[in-house]
Amino acid sequence: MPKLDIKKLKPKGISLKGIKLKRKPSKKAIIFSIIFVIIVAAIIAKIIMPKPAPQVKYTTLSKGKVVNSVNVLGEIKSQDTTNIYSTESNAIKEVKVGDNVKTGDILAILDSAGLEKDIEQSTATADATDANNKVTLEAAQKAYDDELKIYNNNLNTDVKNAEEVLNLAKINLDDKKKTYEKNKSLYDAQAITESDFNKVKIDYDTANSDYEKAKVSLENVKIKADQALSKAKNEYDTAQNNYNNKSQRIAIEKQKQQLENCTIKATVDGTVTSVNATVGNSGSGILFELENLDNIEITVPIKEVDIANIKVGQRAEIKTDSTGNDVIEGEVVSVSPSAKKDIIAQSKAASQSQQGTSSDAGFEAKVKVNNANQNMKVGMSARVNIITSEKSDVYTVSSESIIENGNGKSVYVAEKVGEKGNEYIVKELPISTGLESDFNVEISGEGISDGIFVINDPSTCKVGEKIQIKGA
Incomplete structure (x- = not known):
């Protein structure tokens, strides 16, 4: 559009003399004026209009699980x-x-060449010994049987002869005794001379002596017969023991066992x-x-700080590089009663730069693999998560969501204001806590239920304050 010149505008009948025209404002002034008006309007709007509610992060409450565990790295070994x-x-x-x-x-x-030769020689010697012992036993048994028969049936001629001599000596003694007693009476009556009486007495004494000798002789003969029977019995017993002696055979059996070994x-x-x-x-x-590779276990090191929480029978979750994301179930089957030096440093869980010091002392535990994966091999490393305590079907929040003061413990929750919009009001709910883990805490109390919005960081708001929740 062409620029308009006021001086050239001269309507008929009108004089412009005596009128002083103002200068037109510059572009910069106009722009600065507009900016100034906008800034003033924004300040006034900020003062007059209400502030928007702050946005806070929250967690929708639902039941879950609290788990405490000890994570270790161990080596897969055969259980058998x-x-x-x-x-x-x-x-x-x-x-x-x-x-x-x-x-x-x-x-x-x-x-076993030398041993086989020894067995051959020992067997030959034992065979010869057994044959000789058999012959000796048979002869000894016959001799004993004969002696026993003679003894039991009084067939020993020496005994019989001695008994006959004793009988004759007894008859003679009895006869001499009668004669002696008769002549003693005559002598006492002075019917015979002393010389005649002494002769009769000598005959009686001689007969008595012969009788005693015959008795002794018979006893000696019987003793010899007993000794002969006893000797035969001993020889038979010895022969039988020798025949039954299996020491050579036992030695051969031992050699054969050595050969089998x-x-x-x-x-x-x-x-x-x-x-x-x-x-x-x-x-x-x-x-x-x-090793039985189908029956495996994992040997893991337990630090001193964790050992009090590890018990036989606790459940374990196992992962390996070869089995990917699969979680294999396991169970703690043993915990060493005493610490072992350097067990932490020696385990694959320890840093490669770690050196064996007293701080590396730990305890060894064994975890049985309940359902071994075919890709798990002896000698591999395994990540083991030993569950020391757990609780399911409970409400849980992060520990940062819990406020603790003189009145106890509580959480902040966001309660909806109105039907529309993202506007909530902060309320405080008293709670009781239960099992705690590194990640969450079990909570309970009046008003704690599914679906309520628990504010993650209570320091970002105040009770009664209106807020907006991120993601609602």
Whole structure:
């Protein structure tokens, strides 16, 4: 549009002389005026209009779980480990071993050539001894049977002869005694001379002496007969003991057992995880280690600060790199009663830069794997979360949401104001707390129910204050 010049506007009949025209305001002045008006209007609006309610973060209350746990890193091991060893020192001749073995499979063979030769010689000697003992026993048994028959049936001729001599001596003694007694009466009556009486007395004394000698002789003969029977019995018993003596056979059986021990076999089904047997070396000691890889457990280190909370029977959650996000159930089956030095540093849970010091002392616990995943292998690391305490179906909030003062514990909740809009009012609800974890706290109390809005940070608002809640 062309610029208008007032001076050129001269209407007819009107004179502009004597009139002084004002200058037009500049653009800058106009702009500054507009800005000034806007600022003043904003200040007035801010003063006059109500302030908007502050926005606060909240949690919609619902029932959940409180869990306390101890997180550790452990090593997967077999729960069933069997050492295969030999008590024989023979040199190892062969090693026959595979990864997986069954009970009775041959693992190694020891050199047994010398032992086999010893068994052969011992067997030959024992056979000859047994044959000789049998002949001796048969002869001794016959001799004893004969002596016993003679003894029991009074067939010993020496005894019979001695008995006959004793009988004759008795008859003679009785006869001489009668004669003596008769002549003594005559002598006492002075019917015979002393010389005649002494002769009769000598005959009587001689007969008595012969009788006593015959008695002694019979006793001696009987003693000899008893001794002969006893000797025969002893010889029979000795022969029988020798015949029944199995010491040589027992020694041979021991040698045969040693020979059998030279074949090293698996005593259980399992996987060979360690081989100490080397051809040419002595066969004594532990040669192999077998493990049942289907029955595994995890050995974990427990710090001193956590050990009081770890108990046998507690549930555990297990994860490994090989099983991804799968959570495998486990159970604490043992806790060592005493601390072990360096167990924390030695575990894979410890930092690689950590050195074994007294602060590394800890306790060893074993966690049984209840439902082992096929991707879990012995020797792998496993992350174990031991549940020390837990409570389900309870209301929980973060510890930052709880206010504690002289009146006890409480939480701030946001209560809706009106039907529309995002406007709430802050109210305080007294609570009681229960089980606590590092992440949340169990709460209960009047008014605590599903769906209420618990303010996360009570320091951002006051009771009775109107607020807006983020996300509502």
